[in-house]
Amino acid sequence: MSSSEIFAREYAVHLDSQDPLKHLRSLFIIPSKTDLKAKCLFKNSEREVQDEPSIYLCGNSLGCQPKGTSQRVSEHLTAWAKKGVLGHFTTHHDCDLAGFLDIDHQAANMMEPIVGALPDEVAIMESLTANLHLMMASFYRPNKRRYKIILEGKAFPSDHYAVQSQIKHHGFDPKEAMITIEPETESTPALSTEYILSSIDQHASTTALILLPGVQYYTGQYLDIRKITAHAHAHGIMIGWDLAHAVGNVELSLHEWDVDFAVWCNYKYLNAGPGSIAGLFVHDRHGQIHHAGPNTTKDTYRPRLAGWWGGDKSIRFQMGREFVPIPGAQGFQVGNPSSLAVTSLIASLDVFQKTSMAQLRKKSMALTRYLEQLLVDPHFEGEEAVLTLPYKIITPADPASRGAQLSVRLNPGLLDIVLVELEHASIVIDERKPDVVRVAPAPLYNTFQDVWEFARVFTAASVKALAETANGH
Numbered sequence: 001m002s003s004s005e006i007f008a009r010e011y012a013v014h015l016d017s018q019d020p021l022k023h024l025r026s027l028f029i030i031p032s033k034t035d036l037k038a039k040c041l042f043k044n045s046e047r048e049v050q051d052e053p054s055i056y057l058c059g060n061s062l063g064c065q066p067k068g069t070s071q072r073v074s075e076h077l078t079a080w081a082k083k084g085v086l087g088h089f090t091t092h093h094d095c096d097l098a099g100f101l102d103i104d105h106q107a108a109n110m111m112e113p114i115v116g117a118l119p120d121e122v123a124i125m126e127s128l129t130a131n132l133h134l135m136m137a138s139f140y141r142p143n144k145r146r147y148k149i150i151l152e153g154k155a156f157p158s159d160h161y162a163v164q165s166q167i168k169h170h171g172f173d174p175k176e177a178m179i180t181i182e183p184e185t186e187s188t189p190a191l192s193t194e195y196i197l198s199s200i201d202q203h204a205s206t207t208a209l210i211l212l213p214g215v216q217y218y219t220g221q222y223l224d225i226r227k228i229t230a231h232a233h234a235h236g237i238m239i240g241w242d243l244a245h246a247v248g249n250v251e252l253s254l255h256e257w258d259v260d261f262a263v264w265c266n267y268k269y270l271n272a273g274p275g276s277i278a279g280l281f282v283h284d285r286h287g288q289i290h291h292a293g294p295n296t297t298k299d300t301y302r303p304r305l306a307g308w309w310g311g312d313k314s315i316r317f318q319m320g321r322e323f324v325p326i327p328g329a330q331g332f333q334v335g336n337p338s339s340l341a342v343t344s345l346i347a348s349l350d351v352f353q354k355t356s357m358a359q360l361r362k363k364s365m366a367l368t369r370y371l372e373q374l375l376v377d378p379h380f381e382g383e384e385a386v387l388t389l390p391y392k393i394i395t396p397a398d399p400a401s402r403g404a405q406l407s408v409r410l411n412p413g414l415l416d417i418v419l420v421e422l423e424h425a426s427i428v429i430d431e432r433k434p435d436v437v438r439v440a441p442a443p444l445y446n447t448f449q450d451v452w453e454f455a456r457v458f459t460a461a462s463v464k465a466l467a468e469t470a471n472g473h
């Protein structure tokens, strides 16, 4: 392959033809170019002529809808319609959805291989932020000596708010107790592992908890979860992970890496739908219940904010006053989860069961490497050679230190012009003002041609934006 060959569309077509996972794209609804622009939802929706799919590279924000979702949701609605309350306990010969009472458990079982968990280390429940609070209620137990929480300065705002409020809730002052790891320089926002470890060292003796992202939402950096977790534990510190951008994106081995807890949402790479029900992981050593013996209420277990859905299923409907948790992550549940939302998640997990995270990661690395190659030294036919690129990739160049997403920082003042061009071409990405675009080829449904088309339009648009701003337009 000559270096210019990769800029020909035929090359992307060739890569797609060699892709062992190419059949999975047909299991998703990719928003069409016409639908993206349409002002009505239903008019023309039963189009006889299929119009062209958009270039959807935004699975890091909201994943595409699996075609199986409406079928699964309809199964659930039918069970509710035909069985009413009995649907909680009833299973059917022609449908493999569990009764409403056990459906969260069914989804948790399907999720375990995706995050590398043992049976019972995953619960499907609540939202990411609510789960973070529930986990901190259990794992952030500050005392006079150890009371700090370390997180990164550029953590997702919801994580900041959650941490701040937990610190205040325990009577401490976030100004002193909230330690943020800031990037070493503004131009390189990724945090090296050594830098993270040394930041931990500085506060180790006074820190009660560390919260970090598996994949950082802004830079796309994939942190070394195993190494950082081991380092935290060597200092006797609990560590939890926000996996919003990691789950379904990179291979995870949460049990083996000895992670204390993790939380995630299921609407990004997990394609369960906007605001869909979230997940959490609790290592089995923290989920154990030590029974004191018959006829005693002295069972011991990790303290938590309890609710009836975390209670022993066999006695749940006896309406007793004594909380006896389910062993494992499900013992951290609080209320009755929406089985409608869980069903939507199961529809997505059905697709994950047709492949493996190892296969998906392999394709993802190839897609993202191709995207990077096309962006760093663009030579698209018919386009002028770009002498100085008006953008820089801020995601780490090492494929092991990133997931699917590349974050590209444009020179100041170019973003709005570039966004208009991308929209004209029906390319869906996500921007972070003032100057960053985040592009995430999702291996379940994106193609090498999607990547090629984005790179061609984006490089031309950024050059055009540069010329326009230089001319004072």
Ligand SMILES: Cc1ncc(COP(=O)(O)O)c(C=O)c1O
Pocket (backbone or CB within 6 Å): 127, 128, 129, 130, 156, 158, 159, 213, 217, 242, 244, 245, 265, 275, 278
């Ligand atoms: C990294 C990260 N953390 C937390 C959240 C908040 O998630 P939720 O609103 O589902 O609680 C998000 C949402 O996008 C996120 O990207």
